[in-house]
Every structure is written in structure tokens, then in C-alpha cells.
Amino acid sequence: xxxxxxxxxxxxxxxxxxxxxxxxxxxxxxxxxxxxxxxxxxxxxxxxxxxxxxxxxxxxxxxxxxxxxxxxxxxxxxxxxxxxxxxxxxxxxxxxxxxxxxxxxxxxxxxxxxxxxxxxxxxxxxxxxxxxxxxxxxxxxxxxxxxxxxxxxxxxxxxxxxxxxxxxxxxxxxxxxxxxxxxxxxxxxxxxxxxxxxxxxxxxxxxxxxxxxxxxxxxxxxxxxxxxxxxxxxxxxxxxxxxxxxxxxxxxxxxxxxxxxxxxxxxxxxxxxxxxxxxxxxxxxxxxxxxxxxxxxxxxxxxxxxxxxxxxxxxxxxxxxxxxxxxxxxxxxxxxxxxxxxxxxxxxxxxxxxxxxxxxxxxxxxxxxxxxxxxxxxxxxxxxxxxxxxxxxxxxxxxxxxxxxxxxxxxxxxxxxxxxxxxxxxxxxxxxxxxxxxxxxxxxxxxxxxxxxxxxxxxxxxxxxxxxxxxxxxxxxxxxxxxxxxxxxxxxxxxxxxxxxxxxxxxxxxxxxxxxxxxxxxxxxxxxxxxxxxxxxxxxxxxxxxxxxxxxxx
Amino acid sequence: xxxxxxxxxxxxxxxxxxxxxxxxxxxxxxxxxxxxxxxxxxxxxxxxxxxxxxxxxxxxxxxxxxxxxxxxxxxxxxxxxxxxxxxxxxxxxxxxxxxxxxxxxxxxxxxxxxxxxxxxxxxxxxxxxxxxxxxxxxxxxxxxxxxxxxxxxxxxxxxxxxxxxxxxxxxxxxxxxxxxxxxxxxxxxxxxxxxxxxxxxxxxxxxxxxxxxxxxxxxxxxxxxxxxxxxxxxxxxxxxxxxxxxxxxxxxxxxxxxxxxxxxxxxxxxxxxxxxx
Numbered sequence: 100x101x102x103x104x105x106x107x108x109x110x111x112x113x114x115x116x117x118x119x120x121x122x123x124x125x126x127x128x129x130x131x132x133x134x135x136x137x138x139x140x141x142x143x144x145x146x147x148x149x150x151x152x153x154x155x156x157x158x159x160x161x162x163x164x165x166x167x168x169x170x171x172x173x174x175x176x177x178x179x180x181x182x183x184x185x186x187x188x189x190x191x192x193x194x195x196x197x198x199x200x201x202x203x204x205x206x207x208x209x210x211x212x213x214x215x216x217x218x219x220x221x222x223x224x225x226x227x228x229x230x231x232x233x234x235x236x237x238x239x240x241x242x243x244x245x246x247x248x249x250x251x252x253x254x255x256x257x258x259x260x261x262x263x264x265x266x267x268x269x270x271x272x273x274x275x276x277x278x279x280x281x282x283x284x285x286x287x288x289x290x291x292x293x294x295x296x297x298x299x300x301x302x303x304x305x306x307x308x309x310x311x312x313x314x315x316x317x318x319x320x321x322x323x324x325x326x327x328x329x330x331x332x333x334x335x336x337x338x339x340x341x342x343x344x345x346x347x348x349x350x351x352x353x354x355x356x357x358x359x360x361x362x363x364x365x366x367x368x369x370x371x372x373x374x375x376x377x378x379x380x381x382x383x384x385x386x387x388x389x390x391x392x393x394x395x396x397x398x399x400x401x402x403x404x405x406x407x408x409x410x411x412x413x414x415x416x417x418x419x420x421x422x423x424x425x426x427x428x429x430x431x432x433x434x435x436x437x438x439x440x441x442x443x444x445x446x447x448x449x450x451x452x453x454x455x456x457x458x459x460x461x462x463x464x465x466x467x468x469x470x471x472x473x474x475x476x477x478x479x480x481x482x483x484x485x486x487x488x489x490x491x492x493x494x495x496x497x498x499x500x501x502x503x504x505x506x507x508x509x510x511x512x513x514x515x516x517x518x519x520x521x522x523x524x525x526x527x528x529x530x531x532x533x534x535x536x537x538x539x540x541x542x543x544x545x546x547x548x549x550x551x552x553x554x555x556x557x558x559x560x561x562x563x564x565x566x567x568x569x570x571x572x573x574x575x576x577x578x579x580x581x582x583x584x585x586x587x588x589x590x591x592x593x594x595x596x597x598x599x600x601x602x603x604x605x606x607x608x609x610x611x612x613x614x615x616x617x618x619x620x621x622x623x624x625x626x627x628x629x630x631x632x633x634x635x636x637x638x639x640x641x642x643x644x645x646x647x648x649x650x651x652x653x
Numbered sequence: 654x655x656x657x658x659x660x661x662x663x664x665x666x667x668x669x670x671x672x673x674x675x676x677x678x679x680x681x682x683x684x685x686x687x688x689x690x691x692x693x694x695x696x697x698x699x700x701x702x703x704x705x706x707x708x709x710x711x712x713x714x715x716x717x718x719x720x721x722x723x724x725x726x727x728x729x730x731x732x733x734x735x736x737x738x739x740x741x742x743x744x745x746x747x748x749x750x751x752x753x754x755x756x757x758x759x760x761x762x763x764x765x766x767x768x769x770x771x772x773x774x775x776x777x778x779x780x781x782x783x784x785x786x787x788x789x790x791x792x793x794x795x796x797x798x799x800x801x802x803x804x805x806x807x808x809x810x811x812x813x814x815x816x817x818x819x820x821x822x823x824x825x826x827x828x829x830x831x832x833x834x835x836x837x838x839x840x841x842x843x844x845x846x847x848x849x850x851x852x853x854x855x856x857x858x859x860x861x862x863x864x865x866x867x868x869x870x871x872x873x874x875x876x877x878x879x880x881x882x883x884x885x886x887x888x889x890x891x892x893x894x895x896x897x898x899x900x901x902x903x904x905x906x907x908x909x910x911x912x913x914x915x916x917x918x919x920x921x922x923x924x925x926x927x928x929x930x
Contacts, residue, residue: 470792471732477782482775486765490748490758502748551714552744627851628709653715653878
């Protein structure tokens with residue numbers, strides 16, 4: 100490759116979600132795994148492992164169909180955060196080849212701009228081969244391509260002719276474009292989807308009989324723009340390098356450090372408190388001078404015996420507010436045992452982000468009420484990260500899976516789409532039942548009557564019922580007999596039949612997680628207790644019936 | 654001035670000081686005039702109130718949630734810190750149920766602490782965080798702790814009550830200490846002491862052998878709750894005991910009057926209407 104051209108490497112991890120699921124669950128790599136997304140309440144397969152595909156499971160198939168084809172297949176929801184985290188980690192690892200590395204989480208890829216750096220690795224082909232070997236060792240399926248433009252590298256990685264050939268190896272061959280002059284020739288046979296155009300444009304092109312890239316070059320740019328918009332022409336220019344394409348690389352995290360040495364060792368809580376306050380003040384000045392915000396602070400001290408003690412403070416959102424940081428670090432002095440004294444201390448600000456000064460008048464949202472974040476940060480700093488929690492709704496009809504308990508600082512993370520949907524779910528429940536006081540919908544009440552307290556796991560009950568499919572007339576609970584005065588129900592809740600029995604979540608019924616249908620009843624005892632019980636198993640199917648107490652009402 | 658006259662003067666001074674100090678405190682009305690009168694206007698903000706009950710946690714939690722809903726409605730941008738043992742046999746708060754009675758679970762911050770002493774310390778931290786320091790004022794509507802079992806140790810219990818009271822006053826936050834216990838526990842350091850239990854359903858027939866099964870009674874069941882409430886300690890020395898009804902749709906508490914109870918008892922026995930296949 101000539102030195103005048105750019106050099107891009109694109110790595111496409113086409114089997115990453117199933118591979119990650121196997122890694123997280125400890126499954127064998129050759130097991131059948133299918134990853135699905137929830138699209139308009141439908142669970143649609145978006146990724147499948149090689150063995151699942153071999154069994155007939157296809158992309159865009161519903162989970163129900165896939166379950167019918169391969170009952171032993173493991174199904175998992177697409178974990179966007181896990182994929183992004185993995186790509187970010189690998190991207191940071193790839194800094195050894197070039198400082199300009201970026202992730203493409205939508206396409207499950209990582210790109211490297213090795214312009215001017217490839218010779219350090221022995222040339223572009225040698226770098227590609229080394230990457231190939233590295234990923235082969237950890238058994239990650241990857242398709243690597245190198246090209247003078249980002250678009251071409253992406254296209255070769257995704258739509259190489261070699262990709263279609265059956266290959267028993269884990270990793271595919273490397274395709275490198277030596278010269279930009281031959282790039283156009285190599286791009287010609289690729290399908291139009293290699294241009295990274297939207298599905299609407301792709302469908303329009305296919306409708307017009309345009310299947311491959313070389314067919315577009317015969318048409319003038321004006322005609323293409325008139326018919327399909329400017330995006331298509333822009334992508335055509337980008338893939339051959341006529342139009343520049345800006346990418347967002349990963350930013351090298353360079354933590355900001357402020358340190359102080361002491362001629363005489365520091366002793367006493369007051370002195371340590373003052374030391375921490377000084378460090379915080381200095382780091383805030385540094386952050387302000389660089390227009391940076393931090394989400395993670397590490398305060399470390401070195402004692403006279405060279406022992407290093409570290410204390411960390413996490414924030415739910417980036418900040419450089421001196422008063423906030425003073426408040427969060429105020430208790431640290433009592434937790435540091437100075438013994439014979441402290442002779443060196445430093446503070447590191449990590450997880451930095453840009454924090455340019457803005458005018459409040461331009462965007463009032465930037466200055467929204469942040470008292471909740473401050474409260475959570477304060478409590479987390481004082482009590483520990485796993486002690487402060489919040490309830491988060493989960494998209495499940497199983498009562499024990501319909502909410503999750505998450506550390507509160509995690510719930511304060513930049514909202515992903517699923518989280519924002521969850522928030523609207525809470526609000527929907529509230530709005531449907533309460534806000535419209537004048538028209539209180541009785542059907543909604545009976546439908547969504549859920550207890551105020553949920554027992555996890557549910558408590559087994561001894562029950563007397565007149566008929567097997569009737570609500571109980573008496574239950575035995577806490578060594579007492581409770582006579583039932585009124586009962587309402589049942590509300591039938593089916594099992595998540597596509598999940599295996601062995602699968603348990605931290606807040607699900609750990610003791611017993613069967614695939615039986617449940618009939619829920621609302622009971623009122625003669626002494627006034629209001630209970631939520633369920634009968635597991637259907638008598639008409641000949642199943643063993645068991646009763647459980649699952650919650651309390653007010 | 655004889656002793657009796659001086660004593661009366663002193664008593665008057667104390668009462669005047671008490672009322673003038675108490676009037677400065679904001680209160681939350683509980684909608685029932687008798688109770689509000691006992692509490693001199695309602696539940697005092699910046700004070701610690703003790704709420705206990707026997708049997709199961711439904712009644713106590715329900716009563717606390719009824720208070721929370723009121724205070725959260727009055728302070729729409731504030732949050733509630735609930736310190737509890739999330740692995741206790743009383744169960745975990747259920748978000749869908751809370752949302753259905755008008756409490757936004759997103760405004761609820763749970764602190765998981767099983768040890769009562771550490772739990773009380775967490776409550777104190779939460780109350781301290783409400784203090785306005787510098788530019789950031791944290792809005793906390795209430796701090797709740799399920800650690801009334803500390804009363805088993807009287808010395809610790811009194812210290813706890815005093816420390817919480819001081820923190821609640823400084824933070825000006827309503828503080829509720831709750832617990833499930835059948836016995837009466839010392840409430841010397843608390844502003845008020847409530848004992849809450851489920852109100853006994855007025856069963857018309859003493860020999861009901863099978864439950865009434867009805868699909869329409871879900872509205873009757875779960876649009877309201879009734880509790881036997883015994884307000885045994887208040888600053889004014891007055892007490893109140895009776896049955897409180899809570900309407901989920903409006904969030905209003907009301908006193909179950911005697912005529913109404915008679916009406917309830919006059920309801921004919923319901924027919925068994927089962928929609929079970």
C-alpha cells in the first residue's frame with residue numbers, strides 16, 4: 100500500500116452475541132444458541148450460532164418458531180451493553196497497533212486506522228495476520244479486511260466473496276487492498292448493501308433492478324440523487340475515497356492526577372481530612388482548566404511503611420462540583436488508618452468526559468434537577484455501591500421477573516432505549532390507575548391488582564379447597580390456620596416455556612422454578628389479611644398441584 | 654404568689670412554648686379531623702414517628718404507603734429513602750403494586766441493610782444528606798426504616814430515637830420507624846406511636862365454610878384497605894383508636910363510622926359466583 104493513501108482495517112465479529120452468551124453462561128462454544136430482540140412485542144431472532152443455523156434456525160424468525168424447530172436451543176435476549184463493553188475492551192486492546200481505533204457496535208465491528216503505523220507491525224498484511232491469529236486463539240469468529248477507505252474495509256469485511264465459501268476455520272481469510280487504483284475494480288461485484296445505505300434505499304434500488312455496485316456507476320450522480328437522495332451518492336463517494344468520512348475513535352483515557360508530598364508524615368483525622376479537602380480542591384481546579392468532568396475518583400495515600408491505601412468514589416453522572424466532591428469525600432478520613440503517618444498522597448480523576456461551559460438560557464435541560472443523583476451518590480459513597488438500590492421494571496409477565504433490583508448508580512447511567520421504555524411502563528401503570536381519579540377504571544384495577552410486597556421465593560402453603568380448581572377455603576401459614584372470607588380470581592399466568600427450567604434470575608423463585616401454569620387468587624382472610632396466592636399446575640392436565648403465597652396487599 | 658399559682662403559670666408557659674414551637678413545624682394532614690386534632694394538625698415533618706403492627710407486613714406497609722403517597726403528592730420533586738432488609742420474610746416492595754396505588758417507584762430509593770444498627774446509621778446518613786450544604790439541596794420527602802426490633806435493647810433504642818430525632822430536625826424530613834411486632838414497645842423518644850393491624854372483616858355469618866368467589870369484588874377488595882389504628886402516643890397527650898379506610902384511587906384516608914359498620918354488617922351473604930372453569 101502506498102504511503103500516500105490511508106489504511107483501514109475492519110474486524111467484523113459476526114457471531115459475537117451468541118459467543119458472548121456462551122461465555123457468560125459457561126456453555127460449550129458449539130452449543131445451539133439464538134439471540135433475539137423484542138420488536139413490537141415479538142421476539143425475533145437476530146443472531147444464531149453456527150450449530151443453531153445448521154439446525155434450521157434463521158435470522159428474522161420468531162422465537163416460537165425457532166423453539167419448535169430446535170427445542171434444545173438456548174435463547175437469550177440481545178445484550179446491547181455487554182456487546183458494547185466487549186467491543187470497547189477489545190478496542191482498547193487494539194491500541195497496541197494504532198492510536199486511532201473505533202467501535203461500530205451496530206455492525207459488531209472494530210475499525211483501526213493504521214495509516215502511518217502499519218510499518219511498525221511489519222506491514223498491513225502482517226498486522227491483519229497477527230489480529231487473525233490473536234482472535235483465533237480465543238476462538239472468536241472474525242472477518243478481517245483492510246482497504247484504503249473505511250467504507251471499503253467495512254464492505255470487504257461484511258460482503259467478501261470468500262465469506263460465502265464454506266470454511267471450517269474459525270477465522271476467515273484476510274483481504275487487503277494494496278492500491279487505491281484497484282479498489283474500484285474490487286468493489287464492483289459487491290452487493291449494494293455493502294454501501295451501508297438505509298433499508299428503504301436498498302429496497303428501492305432492488306425494485307429498480309440494481310443489485311450490485313458496478314450497476315450504479317453507470318448511472319449519473321444527479322439521477323441517483325433525484326431518485327434516492329444524497330445518501331447513496333455520498334456512500335458511493337466514501338467507499339472509493341472521493342468523499343471523506345469522519346469516524347469517532349475511542350478516546351484514550353488519561354486520568355488526571357494531582358499529588359502531594361509531605362516533609363513530615365501526616366497524622367490524625369483532622370490532618371487527613373484537610374489533606375483530602377486539598378486534593379479535591381486541586382483536582383477540581385485541574386478539571387475546570389481542562390473543561391473536563393469526572394465520574395470516578397481514586398484517593399490514595401502512601402504510609403511511611405510504603406503501604407498504599409486507596410479509596411474510591413463513584414458518581415452517577417459526570418461532575419466537577421467542588422462542593423459535591425467535598426461532600427462525598429468528607430467521611431473518607433475516618434476510613435484511612437495512617438498508622439505512623441502519611442508521606443505521599445494523590446488523587447486520580449477517571450472516566451473523564453468533556454464538560455464545556457454552556458449558557459443556561461440555551462438549554463434548560465442541561466440544568467435539570469439533579470438532587471436525586473446527588474442523593475444516590477452521597478448514600479452510595481457512605482453505605483457502599485450495592486446497598487443503595489432502586490426498583491426497575493422488566494418486560495416480563497412473570498411477577499417475580501417483572502421487576503429487578505439494581506444498584507441505584509447503575510440506574511442513573513445514560514438511558515438506553517430499554518430503560519426509557521421501562522420508565523414509561525411505571526408511568527403508564529400510574530397514569531392508568533391513579534391520575535384520572537374521576538374515571539377510575541374498575542377493569543384496570545382488577546387486571547393490574549398487584550401486591551405491595553412480593554415474597555421471593557414464594558412460600559409453600561398447605562391449603563384446603565372444596566374442589567381442586569377452586570380457591571382455598573383455608574390456608575395454613577406460619578403455623579396458623581387462616582380461614583378465607585373472600586376470594587377473587589383466578590388470573591392465569593403462563594410460564595416462560597421457551598426458557599429452560601435450570602435458568603434462574605437473582606430475584607426469581609430460586610427454590611422452585613418450574614414450567615407449570617399458575618392461577619393467581621386474591622384472598623381476604625376473616626381477620627382481614629389480604630394475600631396473593633397461586634396454584635401451580637393444572638388439574639385438567641393431570642399435573643401435581645401446589646399452592647404458594649406470593650405477596651401481601653395493604 | 655403561692656406554689657399552686659406559680660405551678661400553673663409555669664404550665665401555661667410550657668404549653669405556650671410548645672404550641673408556638675410546634676406551629677413552626679409543617680405537618681401532613683391525614684384527612685381525619687380527629688387524628689389531626691390529636692396530632693395538632695397532622696404528622697409533623699422533621700419528627701420521628703413509630704409505626705408497628707403484628708401479624709404480617711401488609712397493614713403496616715399499607716399505612717406507611719398511604720402516608721407516603723400524601724407527602725409525595727405535596728412534594729412532587731422529592732424522593733423517599735426506605736432502609737430495610739431486602740431479604741426479610743416480609744417480602745420486597747413490589748413496583749407494579751406501588752405504581753397502581755399512585756406511588757412512583759422511580760422516586761423510591763431502597764437501602765438494603767439487614768443489621769438494625771447499620772440500618773439506623775443508614776437512616777441517619779439519609780437524613781443528614783437532606784441538609785442544605787452549599788449549592789446542592791437534596792429534596793427528601795421521607796426516610797423510613799424497618800428496624801423497630803431494636804427496641805429489644807432499651808438502651809440502644811432510646812439512643813436511636815434521640816439520634817434520629819436530632820437528624821430529622823436538622824434535615825426537616827418526615828421520619829418513620831416501623832416494625833412487625835405484637836408487643837407494645839417504648840416510644841418515649843418518638844413524636845407519635847401508631848399500632849396498625851388489619852381491620853377484621855365484618856363476617857355476617859359466623860359459620861362461613863367456603864370463601865365467596867367473585868370476579869366483580871376485585872374493585873371492592875383492592876380499591877381500598879381498612880386498618881385498625883391505635884394512636885397511643887402523641888405530643889398533646891391525646892389518643893385515638895378506630896378503623897381507618899384508605900381509598901387507593903383518591904389516596905384519601907377516612908374514618909369508618911359506626912353507622913357504616915352497621916350497614917356493612919347488614920350486607921346479605923354474597924352468593925358464590927365462580928368463574929373458575
